[in-house]
Amino acid sequence: MTTASGTYAPKPGAAPLPRMIAAQAALEARMLLRNGEQLLLTVVIPTLLLVLFSSVDIVDTGKGKAVDFLAPGILALAVMSTAFTGQAIATGFERRYGVLKRLAASPLPRWGLMTAKTASVLVTEVLQVILLTVIALALGWSPHGDPAAVLLLLVLGTAAFSGLGLLMAGTLKAEATLAAANLVFLLLLVGGGVIVPLDKFGSAGQHILGLLPISALSDGLRDVLQHGAGMPWGDLGILAVWAVVGLAAAGKFFRWE
Numbered sequence: 001m002t003t004a005s006g007t008y009a010p011k012p013g014a015a016p017l018p019r020m021i022a023a024q025a026a027l028e029a030r031m032l033l034r035n036g037e038q039l040l041l042t043v044v045i046p047t048l049l050l051v052l053f054s055s056v057d058i059v060d061t062g063k064g065k066a067v068d069f070l071a072p073g074i075l076a077l078a079v080m081s082t083a084f085t086g087q088a089i090a091t092g093f094e095r096r097y098g099v100l101k102r103l104a105a106s107p108l109p110r111w112g113l114m115t116a117k118t119a120s121v122l123v124t125e126v127l128q129v130i131l132l133t134v135i136a137l138a139l140g141w142s143p144h145g146d147p148a149a150v151l152l153l154l155v156l157g158t159a160a161f162s163g164l165g166l167l168m169a170g171t172l173k174a175e176a177t178l179a180a181a182n183l184v185f186l187l188l189l190v191g192g193g194v195i196v197p198l199d200k201f202g203s204a205g206q207h208i209l210g211l212l213p214i215s216a217l218s219d220g221l222r223d224v225l226q227h228g229a230g231m232p233w234g235d236l237g238i239l240a241v242w243a244v245v246g247l248a249a250a251g252k253f254f255r256w257e
Contacts, residue, residue: 014107015107017108017109017112020107020108020112021108021112021115021116021119022116022119024108024112024113024116025115025116025117025119025120025123026120027116028116028117028119028120029119029120029123029124031090032082032086032090032120032121032124033124033127035090037089038086038089038090041081041082041085041086041185042078042081042082042086042124042128043128043131045077045081046074046077046078046081046128046132047131047132047135049070049074049077049195050067050070050071050074050132050135050136050139051135051139053066053070053195054066054067054070054071054136054139055139059195059196060197060200061197062197064226065140065141065142067136067139067140067141068141068142068225068226069197069222069226070136070195071132071133071136071141071143071225072218072221072222072224072225072226073193073194073195073218073221073222074132074136074194075128075129075132075133075154075221076157076192076194076214076217076218076221077189077194077214077218078125078128078129078132079125079128079154079157079158079161079217080157080161080185080188080213080214080217081185082121082124082125082128083121083125083157083158083160083161083162083165084161084162084164084165084181084184084185085165085181085182085184085185086124086165087117087121087161087162087165087166087169088164088165088166088168088169088177088180088181089169089177089178089181089182090169091117091165091166091169091170092168092169092172092173092174092177092178092181093174093177093178095169095170095174095255095256095257096173096174098257100113100256100257101256101257104256110256114166117162117166118158118162121158121162122158125154125158129154143225143226144224144225144226144227144228145223145224145225145227145228145229146224146230146231149220149224149230149231149232150221150224150225152231152236153217153220153221153224153232153235153236153239154217154221156217156236156239156240156243157213157216157217157239159239159243159246159247160213160217160239160240160242160243160246161213161246162246162247163242163243163245163246163247163248163249163250164213164242164246164250165181166246166247166250166254167246167249167250167253167254168180168181169254170250170253170254170255170256171253171254171255188212188214191209191212192209192212192214192215192218193209193210193214193215193218193219193222194214194218198210198215198219210238211238213238213239213242216234216235216236216238216239216242217235217239219232219235220232220235220236220239223235
C-alpha cells in the first residue's frame with residue numbers, strides 16, 4: 001500500500017531485534033518438539049530410565065531411596081540430551097542442508113540466531129524439568145536444598161553443553177556429528193555419574209570422571225537436592241570452565257557452510 005506521497009505504509013524493514021530472536025526461538029522450539037528422534041532423546045529416554053531404575057533394584061545407589069539418587073542425575077541427563085546431543089545433531093544437519101547459510105543472510109544476525117537456539121533449548125529444558133520432577137515426586141522423591149543453586153547449576157550446565165554441541169556441529173560433517181553425539185551421550189550416561197555412582201569406578205577413575213561436565217552437573221544437583229548442601233562451588237567452577245571453553249571454541253571454529 002502506498003500513500004499520496006508515494007511512500008509505503010506501513011514502512012517496510014526488519015522487525016526489532018528482540019522480536020526477531022523471540023520468533024526464531026519459538027520456531028526452533030516447535031521444530032525440536034515435533035522431531036521424533038529429539039523427543040526420544042529429550043523426553044522418552046530420561047523418563048524411562050528414571051522409572052525403570054527407581055522401580056527395579058538394578059544398580060546399587062547407596063543408602064536411601066533409589067529415586068533420591070537418580071532424580072538429580074536424570075535431570076542432568078535431560079540437560080545434556082537437549083543442549084548437547086539434540087542441538088548438535090539438529091544444527092549439524094541444518095548446516096549440511098544450507099539452512100544456516102540462508103538464515104545467516106537474513107536480518108537476524110548470527111549471534112542472534114545462536115541466542116535463539118539457546119533460548120529454545122532453555123524452553124525445552126523447562127518442560128523437561130517439570131515433567132521429570134512430577135514423575136520423580138510420584139515415585140517418592142524428596143528433594144532438598146536451595147532452588148537458586150539448582151537453577152545456577154542448570155544454567156551453567158546448559159551453557160557448557162551448548163558450547164560443546166555447537167562446536168561439534170560447526171566443525172564435523174552432519175553424519176559424523178550424528179554418530180559422535182550419540183556415542184558421547186551413551187558413554188556419559190554410563191560413566192558420568194548419572195545412574196552409576198562415580199565411586200564404582202575406583203579412586204583414580206572417580207577423580208578423572210568428576211571433571212566431566214555431566215559429572216559436575218549430576219554431582220552438584222545431587223549434593224543440593226539429595227543432601228541439602230549449600231552452593232556447590234567446585235562443581236559450578238568445573239561447569240563454568242567448560243562453558244567458557246566450549247562457547248569460545250564454538251564461536252571461533254564454527255563454520256556456517
